[in-house]
Amino acid sequence: MSEEPWYQDGLKFRCTGCGDCCTGAAGAVWVDEENLEKIAEHLDKPIGEIRLMHTRMLRGKISLTEFPNGDCTFFDGQTRSCKIYPVRPPQCKTWPFWKSNVSDEQAWQQTVKECPGSGTGDLIPLDEIEKRISVIDL
Ligand code: SF4
Structure with a gap:
C-alpha cells in the first residue's frame, strides 16, 4: 500500500x-x-552564441552561467525579470516543486524561507505538484 505524501492536501x-x-x-x-x-529561437540569436555566452560545462552537464555578482546571465537587473521567461529551463519552470524541496516538511519550510512566493498564494494540488516534480530530478 503506497503512503500518501505529507503534502497530499x-x-x-x-x-x-x-x-x-x-x-x-x-x-x-x-x-x-x-x-x-x-x-536561441526566442532571442533570435545563433545557438552557438547562446552556448558561448551563457553556458558552461559542470559535472559533465550543461549549466547556465552567472555574472560575477551571482545573477543569472539571462536576468535583466534593471527590470528584475527573466529575458527568456517563456522558454526558461525546466528547473526554473518547476521551482519550487523539486523533490529535494518537498522531501519533508522541514525541507519545504526551508524553501519557504528562501522564496517569498512559496507557502502563500494559489493552492497547487497534489497531482500538479507530482507532475512538476517528475520533470527534473533535483
Ligand atoms: S517569489 Fe520565489 S520563485 Fe518567485 S522570483 Fe522570488 S524566489 Fe523566485
Whole structure:
C-alpha cells in the first residue's frame, strides 16, 4: 500500500517576481540541447552564441552561467525579470516543486524561507505538484 505524501492536501505557491531565485549564490541551472535551441529561437540569436555566452560545462552537464555578482546571465537587473521567461529551463519552470524541496516538511519550510512566493498564494494540488516534480530530478 503506497503512503500518501505529507503534502497530499497541496502546497501554496505564487511567484512574487522578487527575482531572488535568479540571483545570489552561484549554482547550477541545467539545460539540454533542446532547451538551448528554444532559447536561441526566442532571442533570435545563433545557438552557438547562446552556448558561448551563457553556458558552461559542470559535472559533465550543461549549466547556465552567472555574472560575477551571482545573477543569472539571462536576468535583466534593471527590470528584475527573466529575458527568456517563456522558454526558461525546466528547473526554473518547476521551482519550487523539486523533490529535494518537498522531501519533508522541514525541507519545504526551508524553501519557504528562501522564496517569498512559496507557502502563500494559489493552492497547487497534489497531482500538479507530482507532475512538476517528475520533470527534473533535483
Ligand atoms: S524566489 Fe520565489 S517569489 Fe522570488 S522570483 Fe523566485 S520563485 Fe518567485
